[in-house]
Amino acid sequence: MAGLPRFLAGRLIKAIVILFAIVVINFLLVHAAPGDPAMVMAGEAGAADPKFVEQLRQQFGLDRPLLEQLATYVSHVATGDLGFSYRQQQSVWDLLLARLPATLVLTLTAFVFALVVGIVLGTLAAVRAGSVSDSAITVLALLAYATPIYWVGLMLMLLFSVQLGWLPAFGYETVGGGLSGFARMIDIGEHLLLPALTLGMFYMAVYARMTRASILEVRDMDFVKTARAKGLSHGAVVVRHVLRNAILPVITVAGVQAGHLIGGSILIETVFAWPGLGRLAFEAVLQRDYQVLLGIFFISSVMVIVFNILTDLIYSLVDPRIDLAR
């Protein structure tokens, strides 16, 4: 693990480059949008008061040359200033921070669910390749691939909340429930179940299919034959030799896609009124609050990058052949 600091430094530099590129994209979007950049920053044209627009114009030097404006913009972002939401009368950064925890809870639960269930289902399908359960899992994956998640969310809500009354339909916790400690956690968990399941389902299908394909590829390799020849039990061969190697590509893809869960959470949080970044994005879309939207774009990019670095670390733990210092 001597290479760890160097590895992290390398990844950090890469992350900074990507973040810089994203800030530039944000900047370009503000300027490429139809209409006055100051108006774009303030929100839908005509909605902001002229004083505020004038203030924006000065703050970002919108009458200066484009490159100078970019430098101003970057320095603002670098100091944590993502702008001010005129609509919500709050700094974008504060808005994002307030919503971040709920989204993290939702996306991480969905991610763990998708990964664990996906790998288990994929393994089952591969071990019994060609059987009924294999076909069932394949069909399930095909359906999950094709279903719009917001629609699944609505249908699950209809079934479990409206018809059966088992789970709460929306929100983060029972409003005015006055719960605390463990009871509150259970309450949040009940609220979390449907959104997390819905959000994770698509990715579960992706990981199940990948695991299946990957296992089918690995299981005929020489080292597996050796393991069998040594007389290891079937289960031991599958778990310790086949799965451990087959899981590597799944982890890589999962890391890349984990950040994309945030995109899905825009839809899921809208359906279930989950008070996170996704819901904030939906509100910002309705109000044409571009500063907030660009802020969400920025922070979700940061999350993707963090996820990617974490995946690389996990990858190195699962596969000791990987040298981080490489």
Place this chain on the structure above:
Amino acid sequence: MQSMNFWRAYARNKGAVIGLLIMAVVVVLGLFAPLIYPESPWDMVNAPFLGPMEEGSLLGTDTLGRDIASGIAHGARVSLLIGLTSTAVALVIGVTLGALAGFFGGWVDDTLMRFTELFQTIPNFVLTVVLVAIFTPSQGSIVLAIAIVSWPPLARLARAEFMALRSREFVQAAITTGQSNATIIFREILPNSLSPLIVSSSLMVATAVLLESSLSFLGLGDPNAMSWGYMVGAARTVIRQAWWMSFFPGLAILLTVLALNLIGEGLNDALNPRVARKGKA
């Protein structure tokens, strides 16, 4: 002879045949929507909140008395049109960049691949939402936004194909006979790298249809065209009273995307027989 083989290979995949049948229905529905339902899908043609099969309304009506079945038929046009055009635009961007990277290699390849990586890192649905919101929702902005987030896999694929084919003898021969780069790219390499590109783009149409429906669900659809995602989004708040308003449009999306995915797999079996049957990853 060739097409016979193609169809035989395609038809061996039962799912792919089912996909083609579903797709045929959707296409017919989309093409003839103005004939089957001459009134605009925005018109209030019946009492609101009619359930399926009530008062001559096949799938019921929505909160304003607009016909759900008519909306689905007209929505098929939007879904297919945007799915196809955005994939076409993504193909042009992706194949161009991938071809340049794979053909020229070196710094061209390095630069273009870093650029592609950047776009693969960006959370793509968030970017689509931001793009469409800022450039105001219209068919053009939706198509562009979907294309902008969809091209990277196609670029990678085209690059891999171009790199592999570039060293092959027929391409080397073309180079030595002094043919221009453009001729070599378009006449020699591109036709030989088409099959994997066709398979990927057929799957991409499915993703594009889903993306478009998600945008319309959020209220970022083309405001002048009835679309499935819009219908689900508009019915979201009345789901307790009227399940059919969101159920049927969602089912239409599900079936269409499923059909497109099945067709993609069938094409994969038929066009890439060597890699087929190993399971798609």
